[in-house]
Amino acid sequence: MGKVLMKGNEVIAEAAVQAGCKYFFGYPITPQSELVAYMARRLPEVGGLFLQAESEIAAINMVYGAAGTGVRVMTSSSSPGFSLKQEGISYLVGSELPAVVVNVVRGGPGLGNIQPAQSDYFQVTKGGGHGDYNIPVLAPASLQEIVELTSEAFDIADRYRTPVILMGDGMLGQMMEPVEFGERTESELPEKNWATTGTRGDGQPKIITSLELNAEALETRNEALQNKFARIKENEVRYETYKTDDADYIMVAFGTVARLTMNAINKARQQGLKVGLIRPISLWPFPEKPFLETRDRVKGYISVEMSAGQMVEDVRLAVNGHADVDFYGRTGGVVPTQEEIYQKILTVTGGISV
Amino acid sequence: MTMKTVFKKTNGLTDNPTHYCPGCTHGVIHRLVGEVLEEMDILEDTIGVASVGCSVLSYEYFNCDMTQAAHGRAPAVATGVKRVLPDRFVFTYQGDGDLASIGISEVIHAAARGEKITVIFVNNAIYGMTGGQMAPTTLIGQKTATTPFGRDESIQGSPIKVCEMLATLDGTAYIERVSTHDVPHIQKTKRAIRTAFETQKKGLGFSMIEILSTCPTNWGLDPNESLDWVKENMLPVYPLGVYKNKEGGN
Secondary structure, X not given: OOOEEEEHHHHHHHHHHHOOOOEEEEOOOOOOHHHHXXXXXXXXXXXXXXXXXXXXXXXXXXXXXXXXOOOOEEEEEOHHHHHHOHHXXXXXXXXXXXEEEXXXXXXXXXXOOOOEOOOOHHHHHOOOOXXXXXXXXXXXXXXXXXXXXXXXXXXXXXHHXXXXXXXXXXXXXXXXXXXOOOOOXXXXXXXXXXXXXXXXXXXXXXXXXXXXXXXXXXXXXXHHHHHHHHHHHHHOOOEEEEOOOOOOEEEEOOHHHHHHHHHHXXXXXXXXXXXXXXXXXXXXXXXXXXXXXXXXXXXXXXXXXXXXXXXXXXXHXXXXXXXXXXXXXXXXXXXXXXXXXXXXXXXXXXXXXX | OOOOOOOOOOOOEOOOOOOOXXXXXXXXXXXXXXXXXXXXXXXXXXXXXXXXXXHHHHHHOEOOEEEEOOOOOHHHHHHHHHHHOOOOEEEEEEEHHHHHHHOHHHHHHHHHOOOOOEEXXXXXOOEOOOOOEOOOOOOOOOOEOOEOOOOOHHHHOOOOOHHHHHOOOOOEEEEEEEEOOOHHHHHHHHHHHHHHHHHHHXXXXXXXXXXXXXXXXXXXXXXXXXXXXXXXXXHHHOOOEEEEEOOOOO
């Protein structure tokens, strides 16, 4: 299969279908509505089911029901709608049900606007709903990467019995790029013998619940969850580095902002400034390793985000005082320009020495 | 001489002792649902959805696969299960706080879509688990923890009549309101539950049985007084009967 020109939202949908997701419960919200519409048209072709829910709350609970039967299932939304899904996501975590939830982030808080943003970073990486938990979050930077990460999101969900968040921004959802859907490599995944499909053939009733009234028993369950999160931290960190080997300063950016930052880095390099990039692909677990490897030899890091400064907190934790950490961000749906990022590099590094 | 078995507990329920208060009719309703599932021989093909409230632990009592939903969301969860497994039986078991207050949207839309699920709706006109607060179904004048002077229509509005409301939706196939205040009505309740699951079996659409129930603890009445209270106070506001029967033409 050759390359096809598609919109980001549609790429997420098609990649999910190719990953074996046959069930989608959605609710319209800009800027992710193309994803919902694509699923409505596409899923019947593969013998699957698309259902438009009455709200984001209903959609995530339909996902909960479907996930409990052991099938691959997905829902998607954008920031205000994603907030509404938090209750259901917390239940998915507590009941250990696999599902993929997409957040095509837009400007906030409140109704905000429909322009691209990354200001849901705290929400997706620090739990988001009630209770002690983390969720794997994957943040693609290109449409081709969406193809790979959507497939991996489903594998991670099944491997650890957890919801996985695919986080893009409005720009990634709306842009068009040529993509190629290659052959998927099937991962070896655990059998879903916990699924509630009726007891015929397997005797004892199975129960899916996040309720545990006994404090000690709930603590034991929470410890098991924490152990699972530790395994995810061990095995599912993803990141990319760009020209960090000789860098004096390292930029940190994810998603589409990483691409803009890369252009600014190339311009700075042309001027002789040794600047590199760490691009977290998994936002949780946050990639600490590239910081541990560089923090004692670089002068500083600059986190560039479409937010008022959220990921920069994780950068500071990873750097842990070993180097300076600076920040540049735009909010409200304003996309930073390559030139602005370049100027920030000049300011922080002290500019070009003549 | 061998003893003849004249009665035994339904296989539709587990052996777990329930946590329900003395005089509460949840136990009776559980048994009726369990008996119907057993008699229809569909226990192994049924997935139940527990809700939040007094019946939150119903997954410990029904002897079939169970999943536990967030407060009010059971019809959405049941939708997810049934849409993936259309040949299984799916039911929700919800109280009036769960279904008629926080979950009213989910039940309306599940009914409107004609989801082929069965909703067991237990209405005792009060929140039980949280300590006796007003429910949307609380009667005018009824004293609760949050209506200490009695429910005042000018402040808290009037009771929601769920059967009447859902019967207006084309997606509903069978809607009936029954009661548990005496033995004849309990027997009628069982027949209604059976009809609802038969409706699901035939794939006719959404079915719901609203069951008037008691809450001696939060009503401050003894079990017998509670049964009388249902008869005297709830029946006039919540008339019993079949509100929708697609097969029967109404």
